Structures are given as structure tokens and as C-alpha cells.
Amino acid sequence: MKDERTIVFLMDSYKTLNLQTDTSLLLMEVLIERGHRVLWLEPAQLTLQHDSVMGEVRAVRSVAPFELAPMFALALDQCDGLLVRIDPPVDSYYFHITYILDYLCSSVVQFNDTAALRNFNEKVLPLRWPELAPPSLVTSDSAKLLSFREKHQDIVVKPLDDCSGRGVTRYQQVDDLALDNLTAEVLDTHQKPRFVMAQRFLPAVSQGDKRVFLLRGEVIGYVNRVPRQGQFLANIHQGALCEATELSEKEVAAIDKIVPFLRENGLFFVGVDFIGGFLTEVNLTSPSAIRQINQVMGEDVHLYMVDRILSEIAEQNAGPSMPLWTCCVKSVA
Structure with missing residues (x-):
């Protein structure tokens, strides 16, 4: 296929994924259908060999049923894009992953930029705009x-x-x-x-916690997550119910205010959370809820996400990906 791309997903183990909320598998499925090469990489298979970022990767043959090809070693500089989709905790192990990924060639487009993942905390980041936060x-x-x-x-x-x-x-x-x-x-x-x-x-959480998904600063969808009766946690993983919603003028203004910062720092995928109009979190590591957004909005938002991923890669690399038998020139010990 002309302009076939090789895209690596840095993932947690498949058996740990919440299939009801996972966004990565949706993206993989569309990429494979469009003829691109999708590679699965887990943190334990990531290494820095002198100054070359290496991975023991497996091609994703299919998403449903889930099937991986045999593992093989690959210099990640040979790939076109890297999606970092590992979940918190953001601990020393997570930080060490970002140190290794700092050595990737700039030609490999990162979603999200690993330096930003290291530099900004999802819960603390809203305080850069103190007037928006509780x-x-x-x-x-x-x-x-x-x-x-x-x-x-x-x-x-x-x-x-x-x-x-x-x-x-x-x-x-x-x-x-x-x-x-x-x-x-x-x-x-x-x-x-x-x-x-x-x-x-914030008592308004009883009315829901809005997740707004941004793609390079553009709002592409949103969903309201309502806690179960007698509960205050509005996370889908905690049993919250999902419903359609609209954004208030206050929430739109808040998003407009934070977007320049997100773009400047290479934050492509972002899930912004609002409770009662207050900005409570800016999710960067592996924001999800696209399946729920699709459901309540009657959209296929993930198709647009794949379009934008491929567009970003095309803009940065201006041409088809390198053959896998070539590599960036690296120094040797």
C-alpha cells in the first residue's frame, strides 16, 4: 500500500484493559482496516540500547478477536508514529519510560509528547488557570x-x-x-x-462530571458521567452512568483559554473534566471514554481521530514511511 504507516502503541497488557472504555483498540482496528501496520509494545519490552530506542514488538493481526503475531526486535526510529497509551500510576517506572523515549528520532510523531507526559500532572495542571479550578x-x-x-x-x-x-x-x-x-x-x-x-x-457532581475530548485543541466530543445513587465518584470505572450533554458558555471559554498551552506542549489527546463549570482535571496519559462519546452523540469520533493521527504523521514526515530494514544513523559504543 502506498504511504503505509507503521504505528506503535505502547500499551499495558491486554488482559488488564477495560474493554468497555478502551480507546486504543478502536484506533487500532481502523488503522488495520485502512492497511497500516499496527505494532503492540509493552513497557517491559522497551529498552535503550546505547542511544537507540528498541522494542520487542508484535504486529496486531486483528482486534476482535484479539490476535498478535510473533514478537520481533525493532528500532523504534523506523516507525512513523508512537501512541503512548499506558495508564497511571505515574510513578518512577512511568518516568523512566519517558526518559527512554526522549531518544526517539524527531521523525517519529509522538501522541502525546512524552516530555509533556513527564512534565505535567493531570490533577495539578488545572491550577495553571486558577480562576477555572475549584x-x-x-x-x-x-x-x-x-x-x-x-x-x-x-x-x-x-x-x-x-x-x-x-x-x-x-x-x-x-x-x-x-x-x-x-x-x-x-x-x-x-x-x-x-x-x-x-x-x-462540589455538590454539582450529583448532576454529572463532563468529559470533553480534545484533539490538538479541537473539541471532538463530550459525555456526562453521573455517579450512582448515593455515590460521589463520576468515573465510568466506578459505575457512573453516561448521558448526552452540551457544553456551557463557561466551559467553552475555559477550553479556549487552555488550548494554546496544550498545542504548544504537544498534547494531542486530552480529556478535560468539568464539574459544575469548574475545571477539575486535564487528562493526558491515556484519556478514554470515546466509546461512550460515540454512543451518546451517535458519532464515530474514533474515525476522525485516525484521520488526524495520519494527517499529523504526513505533515511531519512528508512521504511514505521508511522500510523496516533501514534505520536512523546512530553512534556506536
Whole structure:
């Protein structure tokens, strides 16, 4: 096929994927149907061999049923695009992956840029636009956390390195157990200090948490995620119900404000979250919910996503991909 592209998906193990929400498989399926080569790579198979980024990859033969070809070694500089789709936690292992990917040739288009994945935290990033975010505190000091709760009375505390609502706790009641638990939030499982985010609880979450999906700063779809009765977590992984929605003028204005920053930092796939008009998270690592957006909007948003991926690659590489038996010139030890 003329202009066939070779695109690597850096993925978690297939058996760990949530097939109800996963976006990557949708994109793979369309790319394969269009005649492009899709390669599956997991972090354990990623290495930096001197200054060459290597991967033990497997071609994706089909998505449904899921089938991979035998593994083979490949210098990733020979590929056209890399989609980093591994989920948090964003820990030292995750950071080390980004250090390795820094050595990729610039001809390999990264979605999202790995330096941006390393430099910006999904929960902290909204505070670059403080007027858009709810009252927030990032701290590893239990006294400051207690003071924040005393001021706002009803708060949520979030770990900075996870996703899907995992570890998010609401502190509403004041009793000894709640205070002990709140104090312990700033300690990890090894009793070492850690930073957490506290935010004033937003009662509007009962009406839903909007996920807005941006593609190079362009809004391509949105869905409202409503917590189950008696719950406050509006994550799909926590059982939230999905419904159609519209964006308010306040939310559109907030998106317009953050888009230049996203574009400047190579953030191609972004999932922006709003509760009651407040910007609560800017999801960068592996934003999902495209299946739910397709369902409530009656669209095939993933087809447009693939169009834009291929367009970005064509613009940067201006021609067909390199044959797999060629490679970028690298220094040797």
C-alpha cells in the first residue's frame, strides 16, 4: 500500500484493559482496516540500547478477536508514529519510560509528547488557570490538610499519580477516625511522605462530571458521567452512568483559554473534566471514554481521530514511511 504507516502503541497488557472504555483498540482496528501496520509494545519490552530506542514488538493481526503475531526486535526510529497509551500510576517506572523515549528520532510523531507526559500532572495542571479550578491544595503536610478541611468543611482528597477514581476519598464528617484517615493521606503504603491534592467538594457532581475530548485543541466530543445513587465518584470505572450533554458558555471559554498551552506542549489527546463549570482535571496519559462519546452523540469520533493521527504523521514526515530494514544513523559504543 502506498504511504503505509507503521504505528506503535505502547500499551499495558491486554488482559488488564477495560474493554468497555478502551480507546486504543478502536484506533487500532481502523488503522488495520485502512492497511497500516499496527505494532503492540509493552513497557517491559522497551529498552535503550546505547542511544537507540528498541522494542520487542508484535504486529496486531486483528482486534476482535484479539490476535498478535510473533514478537520481533525493532528500532523504534523506523516507525512513523508512537501512541503512548499506558495508564497511571505515574510513578518512577512511568518516568523512566519517558526518559527512554526522549531518544526517539524527531521523525517519529509522538501522541502525546512524552516530555509533556513527564512534565505535567493531570490533577495539578488545572491550577495553571486558577480562576477555572475549584479551591485546591497540594501538600504533603497533614496540618495544612487538616486546616484546608476545617476551612471548607467538605473536601475530596486525591492521589496525584493515579486515575479512574482510585484512592479518591471524601471527608465530610468530623470524628476521630475521619481525622486519623485524613492525616494518613499524606503517607504512602511504606509510611513515607507523599503529596496529595485536596479540593473543596462540589455538590454539582450529583448532576454529572463532563468529559470533553480534545484533539490538538479541537473539541471532538463530550459525555456526562453521573455517579450512582448515593455515590460521589463520576468515573465510568466506578459505575457512573453516561448521558448526552452540551457544553456551557463557561466551559467553552475555559477550553479556549487552555488550548494554546496544550498545542504548544504537544498534547494531542486530552480529556478535560468539568464539574459544575469548574475545571477539575486535564487528562493526558491515556484519556478514554470515546466509546461512550460515540454512543451518546451517535458519532464515530474514533474515525476522525485516525484521520488526524495520519494527517499529523504526513505533515511531519512528508512521504511514505521508511522500510523496516533501514534505520536512523546512530553512534556506536
